[in-house]
Amino acid sequence: MPLPSDFTLLQVVPELDTGGAEQSTIDVAKAVVRAGGTALVATRGGRMAARLEADGGRLAQMPVQTKNPLTMLGNAARLVSLIRQEKVSIVHARSRAPAFSALWAAHATGTPFVATYHGVYKAQSGLKRWYNAIMTRGDLVIANSDYTRDHVLAEHNLDADRLVTIPRGVDLERFEPAFVTAARLDALRTAWGLDIADHRARILLAGRLTRIKGHLTIIEAAARLRAQGRHDFLIIFAGDDQGRTGYAAELKQAITAAGLDDCVRIVGHCDDMPAAYLLADIAILPTTVPESFGRAAVEPQVMGRPVIASNHGGVTETVQSGVTGWLAPVGDAEAWARAIAQAIDTGPARRMEMGETGRRRARQLYSVDAMCAQTLAAYEKVLEARA
Structure with missing residues (x-):
């Protein structure tokens, strides 16, 4: 099924300063807007925020970069309010610390939750493995390469059907x-x-x-x-x-x-x-x-x-x-x-x-268009499974 006409995506990322996860956030937000949907990004902010807004996305500024448990609980409450107010269709987390707040908020509102495993997180202890596993507790996990996919399967007891590889993309218009x-x-x-x-x-x-x-x-x-x-x-x-x-x-x-x-x-x-x-x-x-x-x-x-x-x-x-x-x-x-x-x-x-x-x-x-098309298709699959 295609994305609904009132589709609203909420991505959660610590900052919008520089880096691959941040660039992917901007790219997917732009693709959602182009497809007729609404793109929200909860983040502390950063130098890329202006680009997000220029592309039609909207910034929800909050301290989601923190690992302070009390602030994380506050973030969860803020995200719950945002999800309900904006009628968010899917929550997409792109980093571990904000993923806790995002997952809690998604569960509280019954909203589908997707996470992208952007890095290969090493676990030296059971506690660290539990912390890393927050990225695997939603409806779907996106790995940004086959290398990452293999790591996720080896590290976590995850059903392969809940994992998809979508390589990062490069903006071929910008990099021309x-x-x-x-x-x-x-x-x-x-x-x-x-x-x-x-x-x-x-x-x-x-x-x-x-x-x-x-x-x-x-x-x-x-x-x-x-x-x-x-x-x-x-x-x-x-x-x-x-x-x-x-x-x-x-x-x-x-x-x-x-x-x-x-x-x-x-x-x-x-x-x-x-x-x-x-x-x-x-x-x-x-x-x-x-x-x-x-x-x-x-x-x-x-x-x-x-x-x-x-x-x-x-x-x-x-x-x-x-x-x-x-x-x-x-x-x-x-x-x-x-x-x-x-x-x-x-x-x-x-x-x-x-x-x-x-x-x-x-x-x-590795085009950004291919990455975005595959990501939007993944969202459609999650919504269809929930329906």
Whole structure:
């Protein structure tokens, strides 16, 4: 059955600042509005809230990011009121802490509950496994990759019929090379202090400044390349430290101590990622913890750039080693130095060929339209089962 004409979706996500879960929230809200429904998002807020509202979605601001039990109970009461007032059809939780409040509110109002398992949550104890399992206690669980799906099945006693894999999607309108103007490229080049006459290979690590993203591995790999006498690369770290000022300072100190200030650059948060990938020759994702999907490995491929990624997690599904990029051992600076050298030495023509292959494949498999269509179909299935 199709979605009803009065369909109202309530998504619950801690923040709308940056990240894959947040982007998926925005994308699905936009799809619901386009389908004639109402899209609500309960969240603390963040820099992406304006985009949600520009797309026709509505913000319900509340402190759902908290793990404080009393505040979580208050959130549950607020969500109950919102569900009843807006006649919400489905509640969709995208993170564990707010999922408790969202599930309680859904049960209290008899509203179907869906959760997306956005990350591979490790459980070192029975208590942590119970905490993680909140994401599996609704009508349907969405896994964002086959890697995540396999983890959920292995970790929780879940009926496979209540689990569906829907890979994250990339907005093919936003990430379209032909739509990136010269003015946008010039603006970003200026912001990053790039010289148009600098012909070094530009290598981009896009992601928040957090230890699991593998920045230190890349700094060590860069030092090894320099020790080999190479001066043909410029590495750019683009991402927000999100208050992790200590880690950001550690990175700057490591760069300076290794004598890499002229070839490793921290440029901060970037709002124009399509332009960022076009300015790069190679994108890297050296995560030390497996990404459940790894949008930062797919977006550059959509923009026609080859990717070097750590050989684990969901990126092993999205990066074809030797075809659309390369896979390198996790945390092995020597191996990463070799992979970066290989990518540089491959040359512009071959990198362009790999990038085009990756672009065709990513557009076919990982479009935001496909993700949204599958998500709305999942909602229809849940409503039909409840009916």
